[in-house]
Amino acid sequence: MTQEEKLIQDIVIARLNTMPSNIAISIGNEGEFSKKEIIDHVKNNDNIGKKMIEIQLSYLQSLKNLTDYLIPEQHDTYHTA
Amino acid sequence: MILITQPNFDITTQWISCWSTEISKLATDRKIKVVVLDGIRANRKEFESVIKKISPKLVFFNGHGSDKTVFGHKNEPLVIMGDNEDQLAGKIVYSLACLSAKTLGPECINKGTRAYIGYIEDFIFFHDITKISNPLSDQIAGMFLEPSNCIMKSLIKGHTTQMSWEHSQQCFKRKITELVMKGDRVSINTYLPHLFWDMQNQVSLGDPNASL
Numbered sequence: 001m002t003q004e005e006k007l008i009q010d011i012v013i014a015r016l017n018t019m020p021s022n023i024a025i026s027i028g029n030e031g032e033f034s035k036k037e038i039i040d041h042v043k044n045n046d047n048i049g050k051k052m053i054e055i056q057l058s059y060l061q062s063l064k065n066l067t068d069y070l071i072p073e074q075h076d077t078y079h080t081a
Numbered sequence: 082m083i084l085i086t087q088p089n090f091d092i093t094t095q096w097i098s099c100w101s102t103e104i105s106k107l108a109t110d111r112k113i114k115v116v117v118l119d120g121i122r123a124n125r126k127e128f129e130s131v132i133k134k135i136s137p138k139l140v141f142f143n144g145h146g147s148d149k150t151v152f153g154h155k156n157e158p159l160v161i162m163g164d165n166e167d168q169l170a171g172k173i174v175y176s177l178a179c180l181s182a183k184t185l186g187p188e189c190i191n192k193g194t195r196a197y198i199g200y201i202e203d204f205i206f207f208h209d210i211t212k213i214s215n216p217l218s219d220q221i222a223g224m225f226l227e228p229s230n231c232i233m234k235s236l237i238k239g240h241t242t243q244m245s246w247e248h249s250q251q252c253f254k255r256k257i258t259e260l261v262m263k264g265d266r267v268s269i270n271t272y273l274p275h276l277f278w279d280m281q282n283q284v285s286l287g288d289p290n291a292s293l
């Protein structure tokens with residue numbers, strides 16, 4: 001693992017560490033995971049851990065266009081649909 | 082007529098099947114006939130039998146999935162690419178099953194499915210484990226499952242598949258906006274990335290003007 005990959009792994013672990021203990025994550029066919037379990041997967045850099053990293057990186061890259069994903073209340077047409 | 086599958090054998094299927102009950106209620110309120118294959122009834126034999134007997138216009142899958150398969154109870158395959166995807170010909174499909182819109186969805190369209198809405202990656206959601214006796218009260222899961230249900234609610238109201246997909250995307254964005262405005266660490270670090278993920282991997286294939 002390169003230094004950059006280790007840094008990214010640490011960032012993802014730090015972010016997942018904010019999960020409350022009563023919350024679990026469901027990842028399709030992979031199953032359900034507690035905070036400790038999902039962080040362990042990231043530490044082990046297995047397929048589930050890599051998926052968590054991919055999701056967090058994808059999100060962080062989306063942030064530069066964050067306003068594209070926000071809707072002011074007056075533009076919310078769903079409730080009138 | 083609508084066919085809904087509700088397998089229920091693990092936390093994921095328990096939660097999504099529970100959240101889909103409001104869809105069958107909405108359809109019934111609107112005088113639309115609904116057939117629900119719940120629990121062990123979410124098997125291939127029953128599925129194909131109902132498809133043949135009532136020929137539903139809309140099929141709503143809840144369950145696990147892969148790029149080539151949608152599963153029912155205890156992961157019994159209901160639809161397998163190259164085997165029985167023609168069962169969905171002429172129908173509108175919403176598949177809340179991981180990955181199924183990646184390969185199976187396009188093949189269904191090739192075989193005559195009118196429209197296929199689903200996910201090209203894993204559908205991921207968080208849930209509150211203290212709500213196991215009543216998943217519908219789980220507001221954390223609701224952040225993810227309400228935008229999903231939005232597809233079906235919109236279709237039942239008579240909107241097209243394109244409009245229903247847009248409504249769901251808008252619902253995701255509303256949840257994202259709420260979390261950004263809330264601004265706490267859990268929302269920003271944990272929930273937001275996965276809401277983005279589900280929103281960005283939800284696709285609508287086939288005829289954008291298909292409706293009930």
